[in-house]
Amino acid sequence: xxxxxxxxxxxxxxxxxxxxxxxxxxxxxxxxxxxxxxxxxxxxxxxxxxxxxxxxxxxxxxxxxxxxxxxxxxxxxx
Numbered sequence: 866x867x868x869x870x871x872x873x874x875x876x877x878x879x880x881x882x883x884x885x886x887x888x889x890x891x892x893x894x895x896x897x898x899x900x901x902x903x904x905x906x907x908x909x910x911x912x913x914x915x916x917x918x919x920x921x922x923x924x925x926x927x928x929x930x931x932x933x934x935x936x937x938x939x940x941x942x943x
Contacts, residue, residue, distance in 0.1 A: 873897075
């Protein structure tokens with residue numbers, strides 16, 4: 866059975882999916898969306914934010930220009 870982006874089970878065929886949608890619409894079954902947990906570690910997310918800010922603070926303007934030029938060249942080379 867296929868899984869959704871967050872690992873939840875979902876019907877493998879169109880008819881099964883239509884039945885599930887009908888059950889949710891009529892109230893026979895609840896929608897279970899848990900939007901609070903995205904599967905990522907909150908401490909790791911916070912450390913990532915701090916790391917990016919520290920890197921930007923320590924970078925010289927010349928180095929930022931160099932990185933930006935390299936990124937633009939890569940984008941436009943396609």
